[in-house]
Amino acid sequence: EQFTYLKSCLKGEASRAIEGLSLTRANYNIAVDLLKSRYERRELLVVAHVQALLGLECLRKTNASAMRELQNTLQKHVRSLAALNVTGDQFGVFLTPMILSKLPSGVRMEWARSSKNREADLQYLLDFVDQEVKRRE
Structure with a gap:
């Protein structure tokens, strides 16, 4: 079977x-x-997911649907990286700024206000994005 x-x-x-x-x-x-x-070929998979994150367009719109689409894409790649043992605990210092660079400037400003001493905390950023999407919905 x-x-x-x-x-x-x-x-x-x-x-x-x-x-x-x-x-x-x-x-x-x-x-x-x-x-x-x-x-x-683990390394190729990791590189493909990182390249996909790097290749994302910077979100210009802050409406709920655009933010939700970006969130879904981010979650997909972050989960895939975690399955390959590339976790936020180890690589948040690289992944967090990479993801932040894809968010609209107003959202980044809100992040800066709320993330003191959590600048490399990937899960905190993903939770923050989720809350931003919910606020817009």
């Missing part, structure tokens, strides 16, 4: 990489090992 599910999730090159393996428990482990050896 696991192997059938795995095969149903794969497309393109990844699917072709395990073609020919019959649906057995032993081949499931072989398929997983093969896919990991070919695609498990």
Whole structure:
């Protein structure tokens, strides 16, 4: 069942990489090992998420929908980085200013007023953005 599910999730090159393996428990482990050896490249994933954060446009509008869209995108990349063991505890000093640079100047000003001694606290920033979105909604 696991192997059938795995095969149903794969497309393109990844699917072709395990073609020919019959649906057995032993081949499931072989398929997983093969896919990991070919695609498990943590550093590339980290770089892709950081580049995505860097590439975000600075938000010019402060309406609720634009802020919510930005928040969703930020959360997606931060969660993905956390899954790759790049957490705010370790890297907040880099991630927090990167995210702040994407917020409108008025929001950054409010952040500056409320974040004394928490300038590198990524979770505090994400909570702050959430509160800003809720205020606008």
